Amino acid sequence: MTKERRKPRKKGKKHQLEDQDFLDNPATRTPVCLVLDVSGSMEGEPIEELRRGVVVFLEEVSKDVIARISVEVAAVTFSDQAQIVIPFSDVEKVKMPTLNADGWTRMGAGVNLALDILEERKKIYKREGIAYHQPWMVLMTDGRPENEPEEITEAAAKRTTELVKNKKLVIFPLGIGHMADREALERFSPLWEPMKLQGLKFASFFRWLSASVIDKSKSLPEQEVPVNTEGMKDWAVRGWDTYPP
């Protein structure tokens, strides 16, 4: 009836440490997944600034005593394909890899992959008996979905819309540069309006994001999305269609 087939167990120290982390550390986790556009149009300064911004984010989160043990960060990039560049692991030990800007903009694939790894992570929490706050997804693009079958983009948008409406996901869509398509981002986010970044102020945005995540890790009620709207002035553009000065 039940036939056991044991696949060879991966003997890696990493696996061991992860388990021990769940046993020793009962803190309520907040998984955060960054979904980053690395299409060809991001080449040059934009992608460098983006990478620096992510490093700032990881540093700020590691600095806070509580956030460093309860916030879990992963990053997915999408251009021609979707790729996991930072899997879920200890925030302090993450090494941000270099990002190459090249290819089209398969946003749906990126979002799908991000949702998949978030689901996987939630399964692990459930198995261990660790409570978690609903995950955050930060979606950043400088254009619109390109060279992607409409069904895939539509499916991804549908998934995020369902999750956001059932309060199972918090999504931050962010547009970069004047070619960023607001409507494309709006498809993924039914409740929270997409914001546009001032120039290449990734560092400011990520600093603000880390403060919000740190506040969240101090367990605020779920009804509030703990965003400091005052602080958004540092990096957000007022009015979507303004061209850069």
Next chain:
Amino acid sequence: MGSWLVGFTSKYKLFADTCSLMGEKASDFFIGQLLPILSQQKVALTVPLKVIRELENQRDSSDTKKKNLGQTGLDILWRFQSANALDVRGNSNEPFADDTFQYVFTRFRTMHNLALITQDRNLAIDIQRLNFPLSVKSRFEIRVYRITRKGTLGRWRFTDSDLALPVDESITPLVKSHKVPDTVIPKLPTKPRGMSQKKVKVENTPTEGDSVKSPIYGALTLQTKLGQGAEGVIYRVNRNQVCKVFYPHYWTEAKLEKIELMLSLNVDVPGIIWPLDFVRNSFDQNVGYLMPLAEGKPLAHILVGGRKYLESSFPHWNRRELVTLCLTILSRFHELHLHGILIGDINLANIMVKNEREISVVDIDSCQIGDIPGKMMKPPFISPEYEKQKSGSLRTWDDEHFALATLLFMIMLPGQSPYAYQGGGSMMENLRARRFPYPCGERSTGDAPRGPWRFIWSHLPFNLKEMLYGVFAENKRYSASEWLEVFNQYNYQLGRRWHSNEIQPRGFKLVDPIRVVCTDCGLEKEENKDYVTSLENSQIHYVCWDCRDRASREFVYIDCSFCGEAQKITRLQAQKLKRKGRSLQCEECVDKIKTKTSLKCVECGGIDDNVSILFFEQLREQNKPFVCRSCREQWFRQAEVKCEKCNKKYNETIAIIKRIKDEGKQLVCPKCRVEWTKVVKEKCTECGKKKEEKQAKLTYLKQVEKPFICKDCRRRWFV
């Protein structure tokens, strides 16, 4: 005295402290009584080098009394030295890292009986306590003595409570537990006071470096910024006071009124950071308030990270200190509750802990006083009924007591939230599910989170477990005084070593231990007899907890019984399935079974809308039409028919009758059918070999008078 001392010195290694050598009756004892015995037995009195140095310091001081006493001490040691009865420790060629008595006694307690002569009560307690570490047991003893007024050796005697708690009169004593009759706990108003949310007019908001005025305390300067919240900024003003300056958008008349009320009440509970006075800006407008500085680390920083963070903040803490911390917190909260003040936002971040007996509760301006509401509560301290309430409404005792119970739970199982369980979901989902996974007596759900938590729970005293279970599983509530009683008992019991003093015990509480061998790792372990017998009764092999933990981290692949897809589950779950004789279904198949669709029955034309999608897909794969349940049941009903062979009556299902009639075949009773399909061996007329063939066919061939030719020969014909 003489003979006792003789016996004593032969069994115990003696040490002396500075103060005992400096006593007025020191020489009477040391030289008069001790020295002859020591020189006769040829044993030495041990004295650290440090003591000699201290005596020399005393002798060289300007105070005549100290001078004399110091000189006396040195004289005593000189006499011992000349009699070869002195052992000086702590020379530079000695390998001791630390020449304190604590170090030396800890090191040598497993090798010798040791005795220290000291007049210092605190040192005596410390040394006496070394007799009771739980990790290292010794057959030797440590004793502590002093020189009495009469010049004899007297033993220091301590009660258990002395030994467990360091004596320090400067710390406020805890509230003695007493059952407070319910009438004393004030009734709470239910309607919040209507308050104006108009912003207070403030010309400028002072920041770092500015000076502010306080009517009582005078002019102050906002020195350094200590912290920043959602409401305002906190600045340090002097050595032990801080000042909170509100943001303009938060500083409403309601808030002002509340602080006025708080200032008018004379609440002087040590450890609660209560406002002292208003502070005003240069325009003499109220901008914030002054309060004492809170020392210590937020409880959140100590508990949330689990054992690692707790050990880095307080490495010497045991369960005794955790219980003392709970008692301290409870006594403060109890006093506030007597005043009718609810903390409201009971939160790990709002309690600053300096040590287990000194805490400070900050952010108290968000409390609820009388009919002025406070801040909203945050998960996991929200009681399940609380969710429906809106901000600005008044809390009840129930809410407060629930948050208090959650706080106590999070200290007892450091950092763990009460509703986290294996298979649970997000924190809010867990709160709504209200599933408390820890057992109490016979009641148990069995899905406590992985890790040391279930062991910690089992080692808690029974009445504490009952109360926690009552709050989280049965929706009961207990007041601070009731918790105080239970925790006082727990504290006493820990002092008597009735319960494990470890913060994370490694196994269940052994009530009735017997030795068993684990069938997985082969090691001998101790387990409770009840547990072992229950396993034997269900014919389950005993597997120790370490192996079980390991098994729950290894994975195996098992196919789903419906779709056949390999599923990854833990080895522990696979063992459980095997034991219960169940098969595995993957999540998707279970989903498919649960989702229903409606189909039309081909027989009766009726629509059945409770058909699982799995069944529908199976039908589609096998190209079978859908027949509703009632028609299917009809099919399986049997009817009596006549066999066309033997003409006997027999029962056959309607479905088969129909099929045979449709296909135009004969209706044959089972017996005849068996006859038909019986296989016998017959000689082939072609090849002459005996081959198998159906009896029915042979009879038929006989009927039509044709020869029997075996299959192989017949095939050869066609080749």
